[in-house]
Amino acid sequence: MRLALDAYYTIGKSHLYCQDYASRGIEPVPYVILADGCSAVPDSDLGARLLALNARCLLGQFARGAADQTQQASQHERLGRRIVRRAARQVRDLGLDTTVLDATLLIAWCQGATVYAHFYGDGCIAARRADGTVVVIEIEYAENAPYYLSYRLDPERGALYQVAIDDPATAQRIHCWSETGVTIRREPFDAPMLFSFELAEFPRVLIATDGLHSLVNLTTRERLDSLAVAREILDLRHFDGVFLQRRLGEVLARYRQQGVLNVDDIGVGAFIDLEKEADTNPPLPREEPL
Secondary structure, three states, X not given: OOEEEEEEEEOOOOOOOOOEEEEEEXXXXXXXXXXXXXOOOXXXXXXXXXXXXXXXXXXXXXXXXXXXXXXXXXXXXXXHHHHHHHHHXXXXXXXXXXXXXXXXXXXXXXXXOEEEEEEEXXXXXXXXXXXXXXXXXXXXXXXXXXXXXXXXXXXXXXXXXXXHOOOHHXXXXXXXXXXXXXXXXXXXXXXXXXXXXXOOOOOEEEEEOHHHHOEEEOOOOOEOOHHHHHHHHHOOOOOOOOHHHHHHHHHHHHHHHOOEEEOOOEEEEEEEEHHHHHHHOOOOOOOOOO
């Protein structure tokens, strides 16, 4: 299978510096890793990078897979703890507090013909079918307060978090948008968020930080819905080089002309099955000279 992948992040209009981070690569498997630092925590941009880089170091353990959903959930928790503990040692060596690790972490990789994704915190995943229809899954938390991996380092902070979100049993809200409507379900604050998409059915898969839901019309003060934004970004024409960086730049530039700005940082990554795309959208035949 021929695969194209890219990742990119850009600053939000209300931020002085960018707290998102994105990484991509092909070893040990094709992967995209995104992280989003907490805007209320100084130096969380550093924490986001450390989490992403440590996740990259441990990526091979994610990609081994597990036999069933229960084993995958157990692996998800175990590897999350390993990532944040490694990052915490590095933060302490720098003389910083581990609260700089208050950041969401989104890890996705392609194995065989399947894209797998592990979410630690809020964010979204969008996929486009061969027929052009798009589905978007968005993870939100009560009080807009994600359950960061860093809370696992300090039982007291973890306990305070559960008090702050009122009802820990329903703190996660999983929205699923499709062409036929939207569904919403609720999960406990610490329920593992695991996803998989078969590229045979969904040849374009996008993961994104919660900044995807931060595009605001300055006139009406309304946010654009994530499905509409995902459709725009996934409407790709070329898959060479930094194709996602180009596409996101084009989309944001057009939105700016319409008076729409991303108030939060945006981090995105994409996997494209080039063989499936070629089957679905074959090149036009060349005209022979008369």
